[in-house]
Amino acid sequence: MRTPPRRERGNPEADAGDPERLYVITGGPGGTERAPLDLVTMIVARDEPSPTVQPEQAAILRLCRAPLSVAELSAYLSLPFSAMTVLLTELLATGLVESRAPVVRAALPDRSLLEAVMHGLQRL
Amino acid sequence: MDFRGSDPTDSGTISAGSSFDTIDTGSSGAVSAGSSSDAIGKGPCGTVLGPRSEDILPTTATSAVKIVIVGGFGVGKTTMVGSVSEIRPLTTEETMTRAGVGVDDNSGVESKTATTVAMDFGRISITDRLVLYLFGTPGQERFWFLWNGLFEGALGAVVLVDTRRLEVSFDVIGRLEERGVPFVVAVNTFPDAPHHPAEELRKALDLPDEVPVVDCDARLRASCRDVLLTLTRYLYALSVPPG
Numbered sequence: 001m002r003t004p005p006r007r008e009r010g011n012p013e014a015d016a017g018d019p020e021r022l023y024v025i026t027g028g029p030g031g032t033e034r035a036p037l038d039l040v041t042m043i044v045a046r047d048e049p050s051p052t053v054q055p056e057q058a059a060i061l062r063l064c065r066a067p068l069s070v071a072e073l074s075a076y077l078s079l080p081f082s083a084m085t086v087l088l089t090e091l092l093a094t095g096l097v098e099s100r101a102p103v104v105r106a107a108l109p110d111r112s113l114l115e116a117v118m119h120g121l122q123r124l
Numbered sequence: 125m126d127f128r129g130s131d132p133t134d135s136g137t138i139s140a141g142s143s144f145d146t147i148d149t150g151s152s153g154a155v156s157a158g159s160s161s162d163a164i165g166k167g168p169c170g171t172v173l174g175p176r177s178e179d180i181l182p183t184t185a186t187s188a189v190k191i192v193i194v195g196g197f198g199v200g201k202t203t204m205v206g207s208v209s210e211i212r213p214l215t216t217e218e219t220m221t222r223a224g225v226g227v228d229d230n231s232g233v234e235s236k237t238a239t240t241v242a243m244d245f246g247r248i249s250i251t252d253r254l255v256l257y258l259f260g261t262p263g264q265e266r267f268w269f270l271w272n273g274l275f276e277g278a279l280g281a282v283v284l285v286d287t288r289r290l291e292v293s294f295d296v297i298g299r300l301e302e303r304g305v306p307f308v309v310a311v312n313t314f315p316d317a318p319h320h321p322a323e324e325l326r327k328a329l330d331l332p333d334e335v336p337v338v339d340c341d342a343r344l345r346a347s348c349r350d351v352l353l354t355l356t357r358y359l360y361a362l363s364v365p366p367g
């Protein structure tokens with residue numbers, strides 16, 4: 001049988017692209033400080049939408065009556081992740097929603113977390 | 125923190141949401157990135173469908189973790205996300221511009237092109253407090269930066285490979301190593317794909333002995349679940365302090 005091709009370690013593809021040259025279109029006001037939101041930061045509404053909030057923000061508040069990740073909000077509202085973080089930054093600042101940061105991998109993974117994930121997957 | 129589930133006395137601070145299926149985005153629409161996913165059909169008059177009622181998370185579900193599924197073009201990432209997700213897979217999109225000086229423009233004049241990159245993801249509820257998200261990342265790793273924090277904080281990664289085209293997954297493995305993201309390799313078994321002995325594959329991918337290499341069929345839920353379990357067990361083994 002033909003032997004498979006071999007990977008060379010530490011030799012990333014030459015045409016990997018210059019990250020300096022790619023820009024995200026945020027659609028947000030220039031220079032605005034944005035809340036540090038992860039794709040899986042969980043968002044929960046704390047209030048009903050008031051008549052004054054923007055339609056997209058009212059939609060977020062209705063969707064977040066139960067917890068939803070920023071990624072899910074982005075998908076359901078068909079808005080790019082970066083645009084979603086702009087809208088959520090405002091809602092967080094006015095206290096209309098609250099956020100829960102994800103549980104992240106630390107240098108040493110949390111064993112009780114991993115046990116929970118294992119048990120959850122075994123039930124699938 | 126205790127992830128084993130809530131005790132009934134813990135009512136949480138979040139008021140329970142009523143069940144709903146559609147939300148009105150108002151007449152302005154404000155939908156900038158059309159989604160290719162039919163999981164989010166749009167109703168008439170600018171209404172956007174939300175989660176199906178059976179997909180609404182309990183109010184206690186406020187802790188989330190993520191695992192990323194990586195691999196070159198067409199290796200089965202989307203298929204794997206769809207096989208294990210409890211919700212119909214969703215798509216999040218990001219739009220970027222690229223300054224095109226001297227790249228695809230011989231005149232040397234600055235031109236900008238907008239590109240939309242999609243990433244699909246799914247969800248598995250682990251307990252009533254903890255939710256696992258799975259992201260099927262874009263095949264080209266130069267787009268990964270678009271989602272800030274996609275890899276930072278991820279528990280780990282599954283590298284899907286297709287033995288007919290092993291080389292399309294070389295770069296993503298290198299990138300994971302650079303970022304220090306622990307990963308397992310899952311060999312997606314396409315019917316006409318050559319079967320290499322595990323040791324030959326490990327050599328070809330230049331993997332350290334401890335990195336698990338398993339076979340899978342991305343179309344089967346049980347097979348994908350086993351891959352995720354292999355990753356979780358591997359992470360667990362890594363968490364044992366040496367000595």
Ligand SMILES: Nc1nc2c(ncn2[C@@H]2O[C@H](COP(=O)(O)OP(=O)(O)OP(=O)(O)O)[C@@H](O)[C@H]2O)c(=O)[nH]1
Pocket residue numbers: 195196197198199200201202203204260262263312313314315340341342343
């Ligand atoms: N026989 C077989 N076919 C598969 C398997 N996994 C995926 N496929 C098929 O392979 C094709 C590509 O799968 P996708 O899941 O779209 O691959 P992907 O990695 O998301 O592709 P890109 O997003 O385009 O990079 C589809 O036609 C799948 O139906 C598998 O385990 N076995």
Ligand SMILES: [Mg+2]
Pocket residue numbers: 201202203260
């Ligand atoms: Mg795909």
